[in-house]
Amino acid sequence: MDSTQKQNILVVEDNENTRRLLETILRSAGYEVTPAPDAEEGLRILEGNAPVDLVLLDLFLPGADGIQFLRARAEMEADRQPPVIVVSATEDMDTLRPQLRELGAKMALRKPFDVQELLNGVKLHATKRTGALAGHPAAPAAAKRATAAKTTRSKTKGKSSTNS
Numbered sequence: 001m002d003s004t005q006k007q008n009i010l011v012v013e014d015n016e017n018t019r020r021l022l023e024t025i026l027r028s029a030g031y032e033v034t035p036a037p038d039a040e041e042g043l044r045i046l047e048g049n050a051p052v053d054l055v056l057l058d059l060f061l062p063g064a065d066g067i068q069f070l071r072a073r074a075e076m077e078a079d080r081q082p083p084v085i086v087v088s089a090t091e092d093m094d095t096l097r098p099q100l101r102e103l104g105a106k107m108a109l110r111k112p113f114d115v116q117e118l119l120n121g122v123k124l125h126a127t128k129r130t131g132a133l134a135g136h137p138a139a140p141a142a143a144k145r146a147t148a149a150k151t152t153r154s155k156t157k158g159k160s161s162t163n164s
Helices: 016-028 039-047 066-074 093-102 115-125 139-156
Strands: 008-012 032-036 054-057 084-088 105-110
Touching: 008 016, 008 039, 016 032, 016 115, 032 039, 039 054, 039 066, 054 066, 054 115, 066 084, 084 115, 093 105, 105 115
Parallel strands: 008 032, 008 054, 054 084, 084 105
Antiparallel strands: none
8 A cells, every 4th residue: 555645844945045955855855845935935835725744944034034934833723733843044043942942843953954864853753734634544554654664765765975
């Protein structure tokens, strides 16, 4: 039964080069990617019908910033609040981590990020939203099998050469 759906990662990043890099990394690791150039578009996507299993979020965005995105996300229905990993170039990351955690961020990485650390965080925190699986009695077991299969597959993929 290989009809499992790929996990969808929402990448909220205004820098086109960084957004493309994140898309390439995630797609090569077997994820679907939905790009958003700003917080407003990212929030529209979360409010839409497409399932989002994780958000990669920049803090410095045009218009609403990443903190405002996290606050708006926290006010949404629970099934529209996927886990968030912040990926930002801020110098204040260590200072911001407690506030980011309080607003629902599972992890915070400083740019330039280590590719393997990013992929490990995505693998750890990306989860299927319950709305996408609701009503199907075998869905939780199927989701666990799919996650286990992805974990096994991604361990055999290429290694990062971005060790600092």
